[in-house]
Amino acid sequence: MSITILAIESSCDETSASICRDGKILSNIIATQKIHEQYGGVVPELASRAHMQNIVPTVDAAVKRSRLLS
DSSP: OOOEEEEEEEOSSEEEEEEEETTEEEEEEEEEOOGGGGGTSOOHHHHHHHHHHHHHHHHHHHHHHHTTTO
């Protein structure tokens, strides 16, 4: 039996998704938020909006890069 894990993580200014199958990393995608640079630090409201915008494309990219569904 094969075990596949989709891991999703978000920090204050990054959203990431990774796929691991049987201990082997098949993909690891990280979306970094650049919008905070102009403010000199993370702005929580902007960060939450960016996470919502980034999560679906990040997971989609991780699935594609893993080639599990091809």
